[in-house]
Amino acid sequence: MPILFRHLRIRKAGAVFAVLGSLLLALSAVGCGTDSTPPNVIMISLDTLRADHVGAAGYYRDTTPNLDRLATEGTLFLNNYSQAPNTAPSHTSILASLYPSIHGVYKHGQLLDPKVQTLPEVFQEAGYHTAAFTQLNGETYKQGFDHNHFLESPPNAGKGLESTEVIQEWISKSLDRPFFLFVHSYDVHLPYSPPKRFIDRFGPGYDGPLPVWIQRQDINRINHGQLELAARDYQYIVDLYDAELFRADEILGTLFDHVRQTGIWDDTLIVVLSDHGEEFGEHGLYGRHTYSLYNELLRTPLILRGPGVPxxxxxxxxxxxxxxxxxxxxxxxxxxxxxxxxxxxxxxWKGRERVPREVVAERRVDRILIRNNYKYFSDGRLFDLSLDPTEQTDIAANHPEIALDMQEGLDGWIRRFVERQKDVASSDDILLTREEEQRLRALGYLD
Ligand SMILES: [Zn+2]
Incomplete structure (x- = not known):
């Protein structure tokens, strides 16, 4: 049973009226030692996009020609990780730069403490136009945006990015001041329902037991062992995912063309990311992205391109x-x-990072720590990612000293949270396992 622990409360800076925006923007440009205008920012989240299906990241198929070109113009982060394996906590972590334990948003509709300052709020208070065009449900994702637009999926199993014209119109109308634009879509999320020309490209001639388009109920039957499938059938699921990705990439290409045509390409930062990956049977499940912290779910693409980015x-x-x-x-x-x-x-990217960089991700009380080539799970399992990138062989029993070192690393990570929590007012909770509670209590961190 987890215990509840007090939660970090963050005080938000006072709101700044938009009328002061251009003055603040000018000051910030001076403050950072540049005479250029602050850049626009376009942050695109392609929900459920695995890092290893992006062409520029080494995928064997040509799934993402437009993202690949963006990566060539900018910087590609090849070992990027989300902080949670599902949508609500992961996106909140992106928007608030907080771990799920701290922001406490685990489900759509759950409210982020409005006192927590978010990325769009910082841009808004600095005088930026801020807009969200998303398929995310919930007030949390609206915090800090002047303009919110829900991207409806068109009928006949179309996807959200097919509404890209409304995004382009908003950009064209918002050029008087810098803008922060957040785009989110479920284009590569189930159901896998790409038009025929994309299926013909990635999964031509399929005549197995799966339907042409794959819905959630088909995946459920697979996960429950109710469908007899052969290797070709499993490959067809991946084919459809890749077809959806290619289609989404094509639409993003038109969005990028529009940004170029408006003349702001060189003044615009573009970041492409995802909230989590997807499961293709690596650890027994398809299409769930909720129940584990394996790398098919945590490794997500990160491409950053624009002013100041090599x-x-x-x-x-x-x-x-x-x-x-x-x-x-x-x-x-x-x-x-x-x-x-x-x-x-x-x-x-300048090579001046502290070494080694650590990654933590969370699924409520379950956590992982990645340090160097090792990945440690809070349930005691240890994997060597350099020898076993798909996390099949637990080596904790053979390397107890490494497992203990990683466990201490994870405990240290939790203790740093507790230290921060002592300094601030608090109302919410961090979830700890009984073992973590006992270790922290023994160290004097809990009353
Ligand atoms: Zn998601």
Missing amino acids: GGKQVTQPTRNIDIGPTLLRLAGLKPPESFMGDDLRPV
């Missing part, structure tokens, strides 16, 4: 989705709030 660079050090917010703010000449827990990634 072109043609690939970063192999581990990075985290909570690092995106602080990095975007620094690139815009703005100071991240004290509450943000992520790092500015500029020292990382």
